[in-house]
Amino acid sequence: MKIVVTGASGNVGLGVLRAFAADSEDHSVVGICRRPPDPVAPFDAVTWHACDLGSDDAPDVLDEAMADADAVVHLAWMFQPIRQGQRLHRTNYKGTVAVLEAARRARVPHVVHGSSIAAYAPAGEHPVDETWPTTGVPGSVYGCGKVEVEAMLRRFAAQNPDIAVAVIRPTLVAQRAASASFLALFFDPVVPQWSIRLLRDGKVPLLPLPHGLEVQLVHADDVGDAVLRIVQRRATGAFNLAADTLDAAGLAALVQARAVELPGIVMRSAVGVLWRLRLVGLSPGWFDVGTRSPLVDTSRARAELGWAPRKNSTDCAREQLAGLADAAPGPSAALRRDRLKDAGTARLT
Known part of the structure; x- marks a missing residue:
């Protein structure tokens, strides 16, 4: 099978590439990103095309990459700078249009889109399935972007019934290799590295957390496994991807602290104050995604794909915290701490 993966050098892309590389079937994987990575595993088994999906020449690159493809896995997404909405829209919305139109021209039979649980409306304490309204978390630029693109994808599926369309909606995707980029996206420039190390080492006795917080995580390798299964089965529709639920007490216990x-x-x-002062990348909208996105039911992925997460949320959180404490970089430009310094954009924006 020939599989085209956009955003293949990013957090989720890394998990997807590892899943295809480990599969017993023979796959020809084509990766698309702005800055192709060095030829180290798992990137060394991929044919790379450099492409800015929002650019005018993107269709030419995409047409070449998608020729004779069996599936397109669209993971490319710009998270920051959220203060530059036009720039985000250019990459995320216009870029998705370019990918879908190229898939249509190449008659690719299967499209898998990487969305998020941030596309869901807030809910109560019970996990929601894939039928829950996708109106997004109010005030979240990220959630609103996912809502807009999912609506476009539904129109595309209706207009192209010969193309199977699937959507994945993972919760926070964790792995050590994403740690440096998470620091750049959410914690820089003023959260000191020593404070994260103290937290990792169990030397922070009290951990302030939002009242009633419950979260689910999922490891990048488990997301990659789900994508592989979707492609193998040419599955359609939406799939929630998440591990078990962690509450405030469970998060605090992870670092030997007491939750406050x-x-x-x-x-x-x-x-909000820290964000307005440009002291952290974490915006109020991102805070809302973390605290107001609903818990999700993964029964559909388990039943139709035979999928189950191999790492629970505690394992994911422990790996991610250790990576943050070490500022662990990933093997690509998209996973480095200086990722926001490209194209003349300073980290603080």
């Missing part, structure tokens, strides 16, 4: 639950509005206000 604070009103969410207080913590959100503090995040």
